[in-house]
Amino acid sequence: MDIKQLIDKIDWGLIIGYGLKLTGAILVWIIGSWLIKKVMKQVARLMDKRDYEISLKKFLLNLISWTLKIVLVLAILGTLGIETTSFAAIIAAAGLAIGMALQGSLANFAGGTLIMIFKPFKIGDFIEAQGVSGTVKEIGIFTTTLNTFGNQLAIIPNGKLSNENIINYSAEDTRRDNLTIGIGYSSDIKKAKSILLAIANDYSKILKDPAPQVFVAELADSSVNFTFRFWAKNEDFWDCHFYAIEEVKTRFDAEGIEIPYPHQVEIQK
Numbered sequence: 024m025d026i027k028q029l030i031d032k033i034d035w036g037l038i039i040g041y042g043l044k045l046t047g048a049i050l051v052w053i054i055g056s057w058l059i060k061k062v063m064k065q066v067a068r069l070m071d072k073r074d075y076e077i078s079l080k081k082f083l084l085n086l087i088s089w090t091l092k093i094v095l096v097l098a099i100l101g102t103l104g105i106e107t108t109s110f111a112a113i114i115a116a117a118g119l120a121i122g123m124a125l126q127g128s129l130a131n132f133a134g135g136t137l138i139m140i141f142k143p144f145k146i147g148d149f150i151e152a153q154g155v156s157g158t159v160k161e162i163g164i165f166t167t168t169l170n171t172f173g174n175q176l177a178i179i180p181n182g183k184l185s186n187e188n189i190i191n192y193s194a195e196d197t198r199r200d201n202l203t204i205g206i207g208y209s210s211d212i213k214k215a216k217s218i219l220l221a222i223a224n225d226y227s228k229i230l231k232d233p234a235p236q237v238f239v240a241e242l243a244d245s246s247v248n249f250t251f252r253f254w255a256k257n258e259d260f261w262d263c264h265f266y267a268i269e270e271v272k273t274r275f276d277a278e279g280i281e282i283p284y285p286h287q288v289e290i291q292k
Contacts, residue, residue, distance in 0.1 A: 048102040055095040063088055075139065083136075131165040134185035138162060148193035149257075153179050197230065198260045200253055204271055205246030207281035212239065212247060215280050219251050222270045228259040229267075246283040 066087060070080045139162060144150050148159050150169070155177045157169030167184055169177040192198060206215045216237045223235035235253040242248075251271075255263040275282055 044103050048099045051099050051102050052095070055098060059088070059091045059095065062091065130182035131180045134181035134183070135162070135164045135166075137185045138167065138181055143189050144191045144193070148191055150192065151190040152184055153187060155179065193257055196257060197254050198257055200251075200255065200260065200264050200267070202251040202264075202267060202271075203240070204249045204251050205243065205283055206249070206275070207283050208245075208247060210247075210280045214278065215249065215275070218274050218278060218280065219249060219271070222267055222274065223251075223253045226263065226266055226270075228255055229263050230254040230256070 063084065067080070067084060070083070075083075138144075144159055146159050146162060149157070150159060155169055155171065157171040157177055159167065160170045160176070161168040163181075166178050166180055169179065171177055204215075204219065206212070219237045220235060223229045224231070229235065230253070233254050235251075237249055237251050240248050240250040251267070253263065253267070272282065274280075
């Protein structure tokens with residue numbers, strides 16, 4: 024068989040058709056790769072502008088990049104004439120299986136994503152959540168770590184953390200203390216009130232604006248209960264709290280103001 028006969032037997036229509044498909048696939052790959060780079064740059068720029076947390080930013084960029092690359096591969100296969108329906112079905116089935124197996128982890132991931140985007144708290148804030156109080160040490164994709172008063176690490180799943188109440192004590196620059204102080208019924212109410220106000224006014228770390236407040240809140244069974252309120256900066260709050268408690272006892276004792284406490288009466292027959 025000579026070369027002419029071999030050339031005559033070649034299906035040029037098939038070769039040209041497949042060549043066009045291959046050329047189209049190459050063009051799709053080039054243009055798609057360029058578009059993916061442009062999209063990733065814009066997404067990264069948007070995340071920087073909105074100050075996304077670094078670990079969330081890296082994770083989301085990787086997730087978006089791989090998703091776009093999978094779409095590009097399916098587009099290239101479709102351009103080559105390869106049936107992509109089965110590939111899409113396999114990917115969907117695998118995603119569903121993984122989602123069912125990692126249901127709890129995905130809930131924690133979603134919670135971590137919401138926390139990092141909406142930022143109800145940040146590292147260094149003192150918060151109370153899930154029955155735990157502490158300073159936020161780390162915000163991860165799946166969990167948040169708190170450092171408690173006892174210097175213990177509390178690790179809270181982000182799924183629960185994002186769906187329950189959170190008290191952020193550091194969100195504002197100042198914080199109000201609210202103490203309940205009881206005195207005996209035989210003690211002088213006006214005198215006790217003036218002592219409490221003096222305690223607040225004598226300490227420089229207790230703010231004078233808003234002004235401290237003292238008022239009778241309750242006539243209880245064995246005591247007249249005052250509500251003693253004052254404001255302090257976040258960093259001074261506990262100094263002011265413990266100062267006030269100690270000064271109440273010291274000054275009430277010095278001025279003869281009784282602080283009631285439970286008594287046990289023994290009756291002998």
